[in-house]
Each structure stands twice: as structure tokens, then as C-alpha cells.
Amino acid sequence: MRGNIPRVLGGALILSAIVFFALYSHIEESAEGRIKKKWIAFRPNAAEVKTEHGVMGQQDDNLSFGPKSTVDQIDSLPQTSFVPPQTTLSPLPSPASSSSFPIVSPAFETTPEPAPALAPAADIGPTQDHAMEAESASVPLQHGSNGSGQSLGQPDRAQAVVKAFLHIWNAYEKHAFGQDEIKPLDGRGVQSWGGFGAVMLDALDTMYLMNLTGPVDRARQWIATQLHFDRNHNVNVFETTIRQLGGLLTAYQLTGDQHLLSQANELGKRLTKAFGCGVVPCSDVNLGTGHASFLGGFGSLAEFTSLALEFKTLSQETGDCTYSDHVEAIFEWLTKQPFGDGLYPFSYRPGGGLTGHVTLGARGDSTYEYLFKEWVLTGRRDKRLREAYDRSMNSILGQLLQRTRNGDAYIAEKMGSRLEGKMDHLVCFLPGVLALDHYYDPNPIRLRAAEDLIKTCYKMYTRTRLGIAPEIVRFNDADMVDDTGSMHSLLRPETVESLFIIFKVTGDEKYREWGWDIFSKWVKCCQVQYGFSGVHNVQQETPQYNNEMPTFFLAETLKYIYLLFAPTDLITFDRYVFNTEAHPLRIFPGPGQQKCGRTAGLANQ
DSSP states (O other): SSSSOHHHHHHHHHHHOOOOOOHHHHHHHHSSTOOOOOGGGOOTTTOEETTTTTSSSSSSTOOOOOOOOOSSSSHHHOOOOOOOOOOOOOOOOOOGGGGGBBBBBOOOOSOOOOOOOOOOOGGOOHHHHHHHHHHHOOOOOGGGGGGSSOOOHHHHHHHHHHHHHHHHHHHHHHTTTTTEETTTTTOOEEEESSOOOHHHHHHHHHHTTTTHHHHHHHHHHHHHHHOOSSSSEEEEHHHHHHIIIIIHHHHHHHHOOOHHHHHHHHHHHHHHGGGGGGGSSSSSEOOOOOOOOOOOGOHHHHHHOOOHHHHHHHHHHHHHHHHHHHHHHHHHHHHTSTTTSSSSEEETTTSEEEOOOOSSOOOOOOOHHHHHHHHTTTSOOOOHHHHHHHHHHHOOOOHHHOOOTTEEEEEOEETEEEEEEEGGGGGHHHHHHHHHHHHHHOOOOHHHHHHHHHHHHHHHHHSSSSSOOOEEEEEEESSSSETTTOBBBBOOOOOHHHHHHHHHHOOOHHHHHHHHHHHHHHHHHHHHHHEOOOSSOOSSSSSBBOOOHHHHHHIIHHHHHHHHHOOOOOOOOOOOEEEEOOOEEEOSSSSOOOSHHHHHHHHHH
């Protein structure tokens, strides 16, 4: 609202501008990062009730939970029992052997057995799930030991993570089955993502990797009977793509269930309506009507440049090259923008270009991740993708990588010609990408940068009173310091994601120890009655809970922690690449077998 304002309207318009700017600023620096539009839910409100252990949305005199002096909180909670949703469906098909995923039994054999056929949903009941639950309940978590002072072995640690997952999932099946999320303090189900069962689609592959066949089959049955995308509801294209579309595609590749692929194709067709806005798709689309728009009148770099893994996989699985064509057009558009160093401003003006500052945090992060991972997904054959990624990464490490006097390495934000010492927790995806880069194409300089940055990311946890990282930290010349306006934690996955990758690449056991320390602190401070809750301030001795448990905590955070301790060959980087929501997608086959896009032409020559 700039320009000449008539005096008679000046006061009202100025007041409106202030309100709009406040809202716009919150969206720009979204608490969820990646433009998670639930930013306002993470601010305290007057209706919340303060308790001895934190902040609750509703008071319940019968609840008793909160932080304990040891990391054994899971063991102290009563085991949840539930009756699975009743359905009359005929048995679901067994997974196709050609697409089965290596999986191990709860005993964690050294050599994984082939994936077993998933039992029909109607044949899996609470008895089988409770057997798994009882088994995992035998794993203590007291200070990372087995109760006798001996350290837990890696299989026991993996089972402890399964136990944490079941603590959440049993509550979800009992209190909120079919809804998008469950509130961890009071057990309420909420439709925070439009009522499409978001957490079920997002966490389905986590359950499969954990060998939780009962929950997997009940989720598949719900998807087969209750999930419908032809509804008059606006969704964010990026979030829906990485969570629901990515989740459906991975679940299909793991199980061979054709219905999951049909649902993915149906969702993909509805999401492509966003490309009615042009080469750069609108940020939001109504799945029922196909009407597309830019929320707030602008787009975000990371949103429209982070669709390629899912859309190209959908093309590969269906043979419909429309999806691949759309995301390749975005890449062509991006490479024509006037930023020769490969550092792209985060904000997009519809019909215009990119503006704003350069960040690897919220609104910029997965752009650089997907340049690299798309190259991996398509068989490492697309030289243009590799050149674009290298151009960006050379500039990131040459311009944005900074160090404090005490040696902390961090990625600064570029504000015009000035660097700002601010780093989102979201930036902690970068060490993992650099380590993967070294895995495919050995580069000691990039691996060293990865190891230096992951030390900083781990320090974001160890320097706080609760032992968990805040959303943002800042750096002065000497050291890491608090960003007093961003001390909340959303239980983000990026640090444990990078720990998992770097451990797999280097084999250095210290990264497992760091991951276990982080997980133990989450159990100690954040486990509550119906799950795990984020907190408002990680520097307060007593957690003030925000009553939020994002779907990515089950889809990403717990999955990466589990894989950190699971058998080393449970998932391999020569077969799969993770999307930005931790859904492993199968790397495309060799020459003659790719169906769409630039690499199909290259491979088939």
C-alpha cells in the first residue's frame, strides 16, 4: 500500500497496512518453515491453561504427565489399548514382488528378509499390534542404558524408537483415526490439512519400515474406503505434494498396492490445475473446483522448485509425462533467471521474477536440495541438473559459509550485499546433502563442510536448557547466540536427517551417539499423554507445550532416528532417494527404461 493516500482515508488505510504487514511478516517467516500455514497455532493464546508442566489447550484434571528426571517416560505411561476401525472390505492385494522393499523382523537380523506380503486388513487385530507393543515396551530408555549401566545396542535403540512411534499411533487410532493430526496434550483429532488423513499418508512408509503390519493395513484400508480428493477445499500445492503425494508414491513402491498408485494419480491430476497460472504454478489450488491462486499474492521459491521428485516419479510409474513436463519447465525458467551464481532470492512475484534475500532456511531450503536429488533420482545422467547444483553449491560454500571465532560453521543469509548471521534449523538439511554429494562423487571439501555444519546443528541442541534445538539461532563474531523471538521447537527432523546420512556415508559412530542424545531429550521433555508436543521456549527449565505434533514428526523425525539405528542395509542410497518429507523414492532404472523427460531421451539413445 504505497503511493498517495487521500487524507480522509489515511488513518484507516495505514492501520490496515500495519495489520496486513504483521500478518504478511508472519507468513514470510513462517514458524513451520516451508510456508507451513499453521504459523498462528504456535503462538500462545489467552485460552491456554498453564499447568505445572507447561501450557495446555484444555485443562483435564485426570491427566498426569510432563517432564521427568530421567529419560524413561515411555515406560512410565500405561500401554494404550484400542479396537481397530471396523470395515467390511475384502482383503487388500498382496504387494507385488517386483516392487517389494527389504524389511527386517523385529529381531533385526543382519541380513534382511524379503518383504513379507501384507496381511489383509480385516485379519490384523489388536492382539498382533499389542504383541509388538509389548516387545518394544521391554526396551528401557533410562539414560540410554539397559538399566544395568550398559549401553543399549543399536537394535534396542531402534526398538525404542518404534516404541515411541507406537505411543503416538495407538493414541491416534483410538482417538483421532482418519483425521489429519492428533493434539498431543488432549487427544483431540484435528483436520489441519483439509481432512485428507494427512498423518496417515505421511507416516505410512514409516510404519512399513518399522514392520508394523497391523497399522499399515488399517491405514491402507482407510485410504481404500475413506480417502477422496474430489472435495471443495483449497490446499497448498507444495505441502500436499511432498506429504500426501510423496507418501502415496512411496507406499505404492513399498507395497505394490495399485490402489495407492491410483490415488496418487488422482491427486496429481488435481494438483496440476495449479499450473493454469503459468510455468510457475500457483501456491494453492482447490482440489474440487481446480481454482488456483497465490496465497497472499506471492509465491515462494522452495515451494514451486520442490515438486520434481514427486511429479517425475508419478510420470515414471504411470507413463503420463504431463507431470514431468511441468517440473522440467520450472527448471528451464529457473536457470534463465539473472542470478549467475545460483543463489536465488526466496520470493516470487506472479508474472514477474524473484525478489527478496537469499536463504537456505524457510522458503529457500529445498530448492537446492531438489537440484541435487533430482539428479540422483533420474540416474545421475542429467548434466544440466548437476551443473546447476554445483553452481549453487559452490556459491553457498564460497559466499554463505561462515565461521565464528570459536569455530562454529554456519550458513548466513544474504541480504543484498550484506550477510546476516541467522540460521534456521531448516538449514540443517544441508550437511546431509553435502554428505550424499560425497557419496556419489567423492569430494573431501564438501564432506568436511558437512561434518563442520552438523557439529553446529548438534550444538543447537546441547546449548539449551531442554536439550532440544530452537527454530532459529544467530551468530555474532564469537559464538552462537539465541534468537529471542524464535526459541520455540517444532520437533523438526533436519538435524537427525543429516546425522543419519552422514553416519551411513562415514560410518563414524559418534553421529549415532548424537542422534540418541537428541532422541533421549525429546523423550524426556516432549513426550506427553497422546504423543510428543513442541514447546514454546527451549531455554526454559520447565517445558511450555504448544499442543502441536506436526505430521512430519512421524514421517521424518522418527523415521530418520529409526533408520539411524536400524540395520545398515535396510535402505541404501544406490536404490532410493528421500524427498524433502523423508519419503524414499526409487531411483529410476537404467538406459531404455526411463519413460519421460530429458533423461529418458539421454538414456534411450
